[in-house]
Amino acid sequence: MKLIVGLGNPGKIYTDSRHNIGFSVVKNIARPHKISLKREKGELWQSAKIKIGNQNVVLATPFTFMNLSGIAVSGLLKKYKIGLDDLLIVCDDLDLEFGRLKLGSRGSSGGHRGIKSIIDSIGSPEFARLRIGIGRPRQNTDAADYVLSPFNKREKEELKEIIERALDCCYMWVAKGVTETMNIFNKRSIYE
Numbered sequence: 001m002k003l004i005v006g007l008g009n010p011g012k013i014y015t016d017s018r019h020n021i022g023f024s025v026v027k028n029i030a031r032p033h034k035i036s037l038k039r040e041k042g043e044l045w046q047s048a049k050i051k052i053g054n055q056n057v058v059l060a061t062p063f064t065f066m067n068l069s070g071i072a073v074s075g076l077l078k079k080y081k082i083g084l085d086d087l088l089i090v091c092d093d094l095d096l097e098f099g100r101l102k103l104g105s106r107g108s109s110g111g112h113r114g115i116k117s118i119i120d121s122i123g124s125p126e127f128a129r130l131r132i133g134i135g136r137p138r139q140n141t142d143a144a145d146y147v148l149s150p151f152n153k154r155e156k157e158e159l160k161e162i163i164e165r166a167l168d169c170c171y172m173w174v175a176k177g178v179t180e181t182m183n184i185f186n187k188r189s190i191y192e
Contacts, residue, residue, distance in 0.1 A: 001055075001057070001058060001080055001081075001082055001086065002052075002055055002056070002057045002058070002082070002086045002087075002088070002173075003057070003058045003060065003076055003080060003086060003087050003088070004029065004057060004058070004059050004060070004088045004090065004170055004174075005026070005045075005059075005060045005061070005062065005069075005072075005073055005076065005087070005088070005090070006021075006025050006027070006059075006060075006090045006091075007022035007023070007061075007062070007090065007092075007114040007115075008020035008021070008022050008023035008024075008061060008062075009065050009066050009148075010061075010062075016151065017148050017150055018092055018134040018146065018147050018148075018150075018151060019147040019148055021090075021091075021092045021134065021163075021166075022061075022089070022090040022091045023061045024159075024163055025132070025167065025170065026059050026060070026061055026090060027061070028163055029059055030050065033048075033050045035050060036048065037059060037060070037061060039063065043063075043075070043079075044063050044072040044075055045060045045062045045063055045064075045072040045075070045076060046060065046061055046063065047061075047076070048060075052171055052174045052175070053174065053175050055174050055175070058076065058080055058082070060072070066113060066114040066117075067113045067114065067117055068117055069114040069115075069117045069118055070114075070116075070118040070119070070120055070121025070122065071117070071121055073087070073089070073118045073121060073122065074118075074122050077122065084122070084124060084126050087127045088127075088128045088129070088130060088170065088173055089114075089127060089128070089129040089130070090129075090130045090132070090170070091112060091114055091115060091129060091130070091132070092112075092131070092132055092134045092147065093110070093112065093131035093132060093133055093134065094134060094135070094136055094137075094143060094146075095110065095111075095133075095136070096131055096132070096133025096134075096135075097133045097135055098133050098135035098155060098158075099133055099158055099161075099162045100132075100133035101130065101131070101132055101165055101166060101169055101185050101186075102131045102133070102185075102186055103128065103129070103131075103169060103173070103178065103181055103182045103185050103186060104128065104129055104131070105126075105127075105178045105179070105182070106125050107129075108125060110131075112131075115129060130166060130169055130170065130173070132162065132166055134147065165185075168185075169181060169185045172184065172185070
Protein backbone atom coordinates (compact mmCIF):
# COMPACT_ATOMS: atom_id res chain seq x y z
CA MET A 1 0.00 0.00 0.00
CA LYS A 2 1.17 3.53 -0.85
CA LEU A 3 0.38 6.78 0.94
CA ILE A 4 0.19 10.16 -0.82
CA VAL A 5 -0.25 13.14 1.51
CA GLY A 6 -0.91 16.64 0.20
CA LEU A 7 0.16 19.41 2.56
CA GLY A 8 -1.77 22.60 3.23
CA ASN A 9 -3.95 24.36 5.75
CA PRO A 10 -7.56 23.38 6.49
CA GLY A 11 -10.39 25.89 6.17
CA LYS A 12 -12.05 27.78 3.34
CA ILE A 13 -9.87 30.85 3.91
CA TYR A 14 -6.82 28.88 2.68
CA THR A 15 -8.46 26.86 -0.12
CA ASP A 16 -6.92 28.73 -3.07
CA SER A 17 -3.65 29.74 -1.41
CA ARG A 18 -0.23 28.87 -2.79
CA HIS A 19 0.51 26.88 0.38
CA ASN A 20 -2.42 24.54 -0.39
CA ILE A 21 -1.27 23.23 -3.75
CA GLY A 22 -0.56 19.85 -2.11
CA PHE A 23 -4.23 19.64 -1.06
CA SER A 24 -5.27 20.48 -4.63
CA VAL A 25 -3.14 17.72 -6.13
CA VAL A 26 -4.47 15.03 -3.77
CA LYS A 27 -8.08 16.10 -4.31
CA ASN A 28 -7.51 15.96 -8.07
CA ILE A 29 -6.13 12.42 -7.78
CA ALA A 30 -9.35 11.41 -6.00
CA ARG A 31 -11.72 13.16 -8.46
CA PRO A 32 -11.74 10.62 -11.36
CA HIS A 33 -12.31 7.83 -8.82
CA LYS A 34 -15.53 9.64 -7.83
CA ILE A 35 -14.50 9.50 -4.19
CA SER A 36 -14.24 12.21 -1.55
CA LEU A 37 -11.71 12.34 1.23
CA LYS A 38 -13.48 11.82 4.55
CA ARG A 39 -12.56 12.36 8.16
CA GLU A 40 -13.21 9.61 10.69
CA LYS A 41 -13.88 10.47 14.31
CA GLY A 42 -10.73 11.33 16.25
CA GLU A 43 -8.47 11.50 13.20
CA LEU A 44 -6.30 14.51 12.37
CA TRP A 45 -6.70 14.03 8.61
CA GLN A 46 -9.19 13.21 5.91
CA SER A 47 -8.43 10.28 3.66
CA ALA A 48 -9.68 7.91 0.99
CA LYS A 49 -8.50 4.59 -0.43
CA ILE A 50 -8.21 4.19 -4.18
CA LYS A 51 -6.50 1.89 -6.66
CA ILE A 52 -3.94 3.18 -9.13
CA GLY A 53 -3.15 0.38 -11.55
CA ASN A 54 -2.81 -2.67 -9.32
CA GLN A 55 -1.65 -0.67 -6.27
CA ASN A 56 -3.75 0.24 -3.25
CA VAL A 57 -3.20 3.89 -2.42
CA VAL A 58 -4.31 6.00 0.54
CA LEU A 59 -4.78 9.69 -0.24
CA ALA A 60 -4.76 12.11 2.68
CA THR A 61 -4.75 15.77 3.67
CA PRO A 62 -3.96 16.77 7.29
CA PHE A 63 -6.20 18.92 9.49
CA THR A 64 -3.25 19.93 11.66
CA PHE A 65 -2.21 23.06 9.73
CA MET A 66 1.03 23.10 7.79
CA ASN A 67 3.47 23.56 10.67
CA LEU A 68 2.13 20.45 12.48
CA SER A 69 1.78 18.17 9.44
CA GLY A 70 4.06 15.56 10.99
CA ILE A 71 1.52 14.65 13.66
CA ALA A 72 -1.00 13.63 10.99
CA VAL A 73 1.58 11.91 8.76
CA SER A 74 2.96 9.79 11.61
CA GLY A 75 -0.62 8.83 12.54
CA LEU A 76 -1.38 7.82 8.95
CA LEU A 77 1.78 5.71 8.71
CA LYS A 78 0.85 3.87 11.93
CA LYS A 79 -2.82 3.40 11.04
CA TYR A 80 -2.13 1.91 7.62
CA LYS A 81 1.19 0.21 8.56
CA ILE A 82 3.02 1.94 5.72
CA GLY A 83 6.80 2.17 5.50
CA LEU A 84 8.69 5.32 4.52
CA ASP A 85 9.52 3.85 1.09
CA ASP A 86 5.80 3.97 0.31
CA LEU A 87 5.20 7.58 1.43
CA LEU A 88 4.95 10.56 -0.95
CA ILE A 89 4.46 14.09 0.37
CA VAL A 90 3.17 16.75 -2.07
CA CYS A 91 3.89 20.37 -1.12
CA ASP A 92 4.62 23.88 -2.34
CA ASP A 93 8.17 25.25 -2.65
CA LEU A 94 9.21 28.91 -2.58
CA ASP A 95 12.67 28.13 -3.94
CA LEU A 96 11.44 26.61 -7.20
CA GLU A 97 10.22 28.79 -10.05
CA PHE A 98 6.48 28.83 -10.50
CA GLY A 99 5.20 25.56 -11.97
CA ARG A 100 8.45 23.59 -11.76
CA LEU A 101 8.20 20.11 -10.25
CA LYS A 102 10.98 18.48 -8.31
CA LEU A 103 10.76 14.98 -6.87
CA GLY A 104 13.25 13.89 -4.22
CA SER A 105 13.72 10.72 -2.21
CA ARG A 106 15.20 12.30 0.93
CA GLY A 107 16.78 15.45 2.24
CA SER A 108 16.40 18.33 4.63
CA SER A 109 13.26 20.40 5.01
CA GLY A 110 14.77 23.18 2.88
CA GLY A 111 13.05 25.64 5.23
CA HIS A 112 9.57 24.19 4.59
CA ARG A 113 7.90 23.94 7.99
CA GLY A 114 5.51 21.18 6.95
CA ILE A 115 8.40 18.99 5.80
CA LYS A 116 10.35 19.86 8.97
CA SER A 117 7.40 18.79 11.10
CA ILE A 118 7.22 15.46 9.26
CA ILE A 119 10.96 14.81 9.63
CA ASP A 120 10.75 15.64 13.36
CA SER A 121 7.64 13.49 13.93
CA ILE A 122 8.76 10.37 12.08
CA GLY A 123 12.43 10.74 12.99
CA SER A 124 13.74 10.45 9.43
CA PRO A 125 14.21 12.52 6.26
CA GLU A 126 14.06 9.33 4.15
CA PHE A 127 10.77 9.78 2.31
CA ALA A 128 9.77 10.96 -1.15
CA ARG A 129 8.50 14.49 -1.61
CA LEU A 130 7.11 16.18 -4.68
CA ARG A 131 7.79 19.89 -4.46
CA ILE A 132 5.78 22.21 -6.69
CA GLY A 133 7.31 25.60 -7.39
CA ILE A 134 5.29 28.64 -6.35
CA GLY A 135 8.13 31.11 -6.94
CA ARG A 136 9.44 33.77 -4.62
CA PRO A 137 7.50 36.88 -3.62
CA ARG A 138 8.53 40.33 -4.81
CA GLN A 139 10.97 42.24 -2.66
CA ASN A 140 9.39 43.75 0.45
CA THR A 141 6.69 41.04 0.50
CA ASP A 142 6.66 38.81 3.55
CA ALA A 143 7.12 35.13 2.59
CA ALA A 144 4.44 34.01 5.10
CA ASP A 145 1.91 36.42 3.59
CA TYR A 146 2.89 35.32 0.09
CA VAL A 147 2.39 31.56 0.65
CA LEU A 148 -1.01 32.20 2.24
CA SER A 149 -2.18 34.45 -0.59
CA PRO A 150 -4.15 33.19 -3.62
CA PHE A 151 -2.57 32.65 -7.02
CA ASN A 152 -2.81 35.67 -9.31
CA LYS A 153 -4.79 35.65 -12.58
CA ARG A 154 -1.85 34.60 -14.78
CA GLU A 155 -0.86 31.82 -12.36
CA LYS A 156 -4.44 30.53 -12.18
CA GLU A 157 -4.46 30.14 -15.97
CA GLU A 158 -1.39 27.88 -15.75
CA LEU A 159 -2.42 26.02 -12.60
CA LYS A 160 -4.54 23.33 -14.29
CA GLU A 161 -1.60 22.20 -16.43
CA ILE A 162 0.78 22.28 -13.43
CA ILE A 163 -1.59 20.12 -11.39
CA GLU A 164 -1.96 17.71 -14.34
CA ARG A 165 1.84 17.30 -14.47
CA ALA A 166 1.89 16.75 -10.70
CA LEU A 167 -0.80 14.05 -11.07
CA ASP A 168 1.24 12.33 -13.80
CA CYS A 169 4.24 12.41 -11.46
CA CYS A 170 2.24 10.87 -8.59
CA TYR A 171 0.83 8.13 -10.84
CA MET A 172 4.29 7.28 -12.12
CA TRP A 173 5.71 7.25 -8.56
CA VAL A 174 3.04 4.69 -7.60
CA ALA A 175 3.81 2.52 -10.65
CA LYS A 176 7.57 2.88 -11.05
CA GLY A 177 9.01 4.21 -7.78
CA VAL A 178 10.95 7.33 -6.95
CA THR A 179 14.19 6.89 -8.94
CA GLU A 180 12.64 6.28 -12.35
CA THR A 181 10.07 9.03 -11.75
CA MET A 182 12.78 11.52 -10.74
CA ASN A 183 14.67 10.78 -13.94
CA ILE A 184 11.61 11.82 -15.97
CA PHE A 185 10.00 14.63 -13.99
CA ASN A 186 13.05 16.48 -12.70
CA LYS A 187 14.04 17.39 -16.27
CA ARG A 188 13.01 20.96 -16.94
CA SER A 189 11.92 20.21 -20.49
CA ILE A 190 9.50 17.32 -19.91
CA TYR A 191 6.45 19.38 -20.94
CA GLU A 192 8.08 22.44 -22.44
